[in-house]
Amino acid sequence: MLNVSIYRYNPEADAEPYMQDFQVDTQGKDIMVLDVLEKLKAQDATLSFRRSCREGVCGSDGVNISGKNGLACITPLSEAVKGNKLVIRPLPGLPVIRDLVIDMTQFYAQYEKIQPYLINNTPAPAIERLQTQEERAKLDGLYECILCACCSTACPSFWWNPEKFIGPSGLLQAYRFLADSRDTGTEERLANLDDPFSVFRCHGIMNCVQVCPKGLNPTKAIGHIRNMLIRSAT
Amino acid sequence: MANMKTMSFDAVIVGGGGSGMRAALQLAQSGYKTAVITKVFPTRSHTVSAQGGITCAIASDDPDDQWQWHMYDTIKGSDYIGDQEAIEYMCQTGPEAIFELEHMGLPFSRTEEGRIYQRPFGGQSKDFGKGGQAARTCAAADRTGHALLHTLYQGNLKSETTFLNEWYAVDIVKNEDGAVVGVVAINIENGETVYVKSKATVFATGGAGRIYASTTNAHICTGDGIGMALRAGFPVQDIEMWQFHPTGIHGAGTLVTEGCRGEGGYLVNKDGERFMERYAPNVKDLAGRDVVARSMVLEILEGRGCGPDGDHVYLKLDHLGEETLNAKLPGILELSRTFAHADPIKEPIPVVPTCHYMMGGIPTNVDGQALTIDEDGNDTVIEGFYACGEAACVSVHGANRLGGNSLLDLVVFGRASGKFIEKQLREGINLKEAREEDIDAAMVLLNRVNDSSDGENASVLRAELQTIMQNYFGVFRRGDYMQEGIKKLAELRPRIENVALEDKSNAFNTARIEVLELHNLFEVAEATAIAAEGRTESRGAHAREDFQDRDDENWLCHSVYFPAEKTIGKRPVNFTLKTREAFAPQIRTY
Numbered sequence: 001m002l003n004v005s006i007y008r009y010n011p012e013a014d015a016e017p018y019m020q021d022f023q024v025d026t027q028g029k030d031i032m033v034l035d036v037l038e039k040l041k042a043q044d045a046t047l048s049f050r051r052s053c054r055e056g057v058c059g060s061d062g063v064n065i066s067g068k069n070g071l072a073c074i075t076p077l078s079e080a081v082k083g084n085k086l087v088i089r090p091l092p093g094l095p096v097i098r099d100l101v102i103d104m105t106q107f108y109a110q111y112e113k114i115q116p117y118l119i120n121n122t123p124a125p126a127i128e129r130l131q132t133q134e135e136r137a138k139l140d141g142l143y144e145c146i147l148c149a150c151c152s153t154a155c156p157s158f159w160w161n162p163e164k165f166i167g168p169s170g171l172l173q174a175y176r177f178l179a180d181s182r183d184t185g186t187e188e189r190l191a192n193l194d195d196p197f198s199v200f201r202c203h204g205i206m207n208c209v210q211v212c213p214k215g216l217n218p219t220k221a222i223g224h225i226r227n228m229l230i231r232s233a234t
Numbered sequence: 235m236a237n238m239k240t241m242s243f244d245a246v247i248v249g250g251g252g253s254g255m256r257a258a259l260q261l262a263q264s265g266y267k268t269a270v271i272t273k274v275f276p277t278r279s280h281t282v283s284a285q286g287g288i289t290c291a292i293a294s295d296d297p298d299d300q301w302q303w304h305m306y307d308t309i310k311g312s313d314y315i316g317d318q319e320a321i322e323y324m325c326q327t328g329p330e331a332i333f334e335l336e337h338m339g340l341p342f343s344r345t346e347e348g349r350i351y352q353r354p355f356g357g358q359s360k361d362f363g364k365g366g367q368a369a370r371t372c373a374a375a376d377r378t379g380h381a382l383l384h385t386l387y388q389g390n391l392k393s394e395t396t397f398l399n400e401w402y403a404v405d406i407v408k409n410e411d412g413a414v415v416g417v418v419a420i421n422i423e424n425g426e427t428v429y430v431k432s433k434a435t436v437f438a439t440g441g442a443g444r445i446y447a448s449t450t451n452a453h454i455c456t457g458d459g460i461g462m463a464l465r466a467g468f469p470v471q472d473i474e475m476w477q478f479h480p481t482g483i484h485g486a487g488t489l490v491t492e493g494c495r496g497e498g499g500y501l502v503n504k505d506g507e508r509f510m511e512r513y514a515p516n517v518k519d520l521a522g523r524d525v526v527a528r529s530m531v532l533e534i535l536e537g538r539g540c541g542p543d544g545d546h547v548y549l550k551l552d553h554l555g556e557e558t559l560n561a562k563l564p565g566i567l568e569l570s571r572t573f574a575h576a577d578p579i580k581e582p583i584p585v586v587p588t589c590h591y592m593m594g595g596i597p598t599n600v601d602g603q604a605l606t607i608d609e610d611g612n613d614t615v616i617e618g619f620y621a622c623g624e625a626a627c628v629s630v631h632g633a634n635r636l637g638g639n640s641l642l643d644l645v646v647f648g649r650a651s652g653k654f655i656e657k658q659l660r661e662g663i664n665l666k667e668a669r670e671e672d673i674d675a676a677m678v679l680l681n682r683v684n685d686s687s688d689g690e691n692a693s694v695l696r697a698e699l700q701t702i703m704q705n706y707f708g709v710f711r712r713g714d715y716m717q718e719g720i721k722k723l724a725e726l727r728p729r730i731e732n733v734a735l736e737d738k739s740n741a742f743n744t745a746r747i748e749v750l751e752l753h754n755l756f757e758v759a760e761a762t763a764i765a766a767e768g769r770t771e772s773r774g775a776h777a778r779e780d781f782q783d784r785d786d787e788n789w790l791c792h793s794v795y796f797p798a799e800k801t802i803g804k805r806p807v808n809f810t811l812k813t814r815e816a817f818a819p820q821i822r823t824y
Binding site for chain 1: 274275277278279280282283292329332333336337338339341342343344345346347348349350374377380381384388389391392423452453454486488489565568569572573691692693694736737739740741742743744745748
């Protein structure tokens with residue numbers, strides 16, 4: 001039997017959050033953390049968490065697993081259990097709505113701030129806009145972001161300034177459009193980011209890189225944005 | 235419910251996946267007050283899991299490609315019960331819809347000429363089946379659904395669509411004339427129940443693969459729109475037609491794209507034999523999905539399956555080389571390593587046919603208007619009600635969908651619905667206001683669930699339902715088995731209607747949502763079962779051991795399931811093309 005300790009909080013019933021202990025029969029299999037959550041939900045339907053695709057592409061089930069942010073559906077117990085114990089908490093730094101469900105409003109607000117859509121006001125051709133394979137390759141490692149918030153909620157700068165610092169996820173997406181050969185909004189985008197907080201609160205500690213379940217590198221993208229900002233200032 | 239909060243919109247789209255967001259985008263761009271009700275944040279919708287691409291004759295891989303060839307393939311793939319008018323519209327309009335997505339920023343992979351990369355998929359041909367394999371599926375690596383869904387969400391942010399994220403639509407509100415005038419919905423975060431009133435209500439609620447125990451579908455694919463439509467007394471069409479995708483990862487159910495075979499991968503049995511050469515000598519592993527899935531099951535049944543239990547086959551990719559796999563199928567490498575513990579660069583992936591797609595759904599015309607059938611057998615538009623995407627049956631997939639055609643269906647008919655509603659809104663839509671009793675009628679299920687006390691556990695009942703569907707309505711079907719399955723479902727209905735919701739709290743109560751979803755799953759399952767038993771032939775994905783041949787004399791038609799009487803009617807297939815003569819049914823071989 002696996003010992004599982006889970007963060008519980010129901011605002012209608014609980015004065016404060018607490019950790020609840022469960023035992024789960026995994027039949028010795030190396031199942032995913034999400035499978036454990038589903039087993040617990042069958043035992044106790046009041047346990048709330050988000051999940052959708054169960055294959056690591058929708059970004060619903062970002063949680064803190066034994067101290068590290070990750071997606072429950074693609075984290076096997078062999079990577080998560082320490083001393084026969086699995087500890088699951090909500091992603092840190094954002095308000096908790098209930099149990100493992102966090103309020104992601106601030107996270108999404110930062111995403112919206114970077115104008116996350118292609119800007120190109122030149123008349124579109126009758127077919128697609130052409131883009132070379134080399135130009136398209138610049139978007140690899142950027143467009144794959146699934147907005148799970150594992151990175152931003154692992155970032156102390158985001159914890160301190162969630163209203164003003166865009167955070168690693170939003171900045172990765174900012175660079176996804178800055179790097180797109182089809183986008184003509186570079187000047188506008190950089191002007192939008194040019195303040196002491198939006199980009200420059202990143203201190204390069206790379207927590208984001210360590211936790212990204214898609215293996216992406218926001219710190220590197222932030223470095224590119226910094227360089228572009230510095231170049232545009234001189 | 236006189237004191238229920240009401241919100242009012244020109245158009246409400248239920249569902250934030252590809253078709254819903256494409257419809258919403260169209261309407262929001264034109265300045266109409268548009269809301270999307272979605273039970274998950276939009277980019278968590280199941281469209282995100284689409285991998286291989288979106289099929290469309292954009293003439294990139296082959297400058298001489300023609301949309302008419304795509305039309306031919308789709309009609310043949312449908313086993314001739316796809317509506318030809320709708321298929322013509324989709325294939326002809328497709329390129330426009332794809333180029334729009336590209337202009338919005340969708341990061342398609344590219345050819346050396348800088349155009350959109352296209353790969354071969356099953357069932358694709360040139361020159362009406364006579365010119366060999368085509369490569370017509372436009373791809374963003376093997377993450378096309380992700381790229382498409384995020385691009386559409388971004389477009390909607392730009393156009394300032396109102397998103398009611400993490401809201402759950404419970405039931406349809408009909409006015410005294412039977413027209414649809416919105417839905418009752420729950421704000422999941424705080425449990426508030428709201429009447430969302432609308433001049434046009436679009437169901438883009440996706441599929442219901444979770445009626446089966448083994449499915450590629452996300453947890454959220456619970457057929458909510460189909461359940462709501464059936465409870466409102468509206469019919470569904472061709473609901474017996476379920477696609478089993480040949481390559482779900484054995485044990486996990488997660489999808490492995492057909493693009494793997496498009497890029498040159500192939501299936502082998504335990505003897506290492508490339509067995510598709512026997513079943514489809516011409517195109518082998520790129521035959522229609524129904525054909526490949528059946529061949530795999532036959533290999534397994536005849537003792538040539540792989541693994542200790544001989545219950546799957548292998549998908550071989552290692553011969554393609556590490557470089558190609560990293561460039562073309564990076565997502566598959568991740569999925570296989572995570573869920574199959576197999577590295578495709580070195581070893582094959584264990585795969586098995588897995589429930590994947592609902593070809594049937596709410597019958598609509600090409601403008602997305604939902605249809606019912608009157609007493610004389612004529613199509614009748616349901617005022618105020620529209621559907622698109624997997625929830626709809628327009629019907630472009632007939633009895634078997636071709637790979638890459640679902641994403642095209644989403645964008646083409648999401649867009650078409652939006653355009654048509656725009657036109658109607660411009661001309662003025664005047665539906666009678668819902669009366670108090672009309673709204674109360676949409677609250678019956680929710681009230682019953684909220685008042686429940688001593689019933690059974692939802693997760694146990696859901697598992698029973700999924701097992702029945704898996705055992706009695708799978709890849710191969712048989713009359714006596716199906717009758718047994720229908721009996722079991724009938725016994726299950728009262729137990730599900732009496733399911734207990736112990737947790738009555740309001741804040742993010744996912745237990746309540748799961749109970750409501752279970753009701754929808756059941757409605758879809760029952761309709762599937764009755765329609766499957768009723769269609770006494772084999773066609774496309776519907777393969778019966780007791781009726782092994784296609785029966786064009788009696789069944790070259792849609793089935794229509796009427797929920798009130800639980801009966802099956804027939805509706806003619808459309809055989810009218812605008813641009814040429816219709817394609818007459820042929821024997822379907824690959």
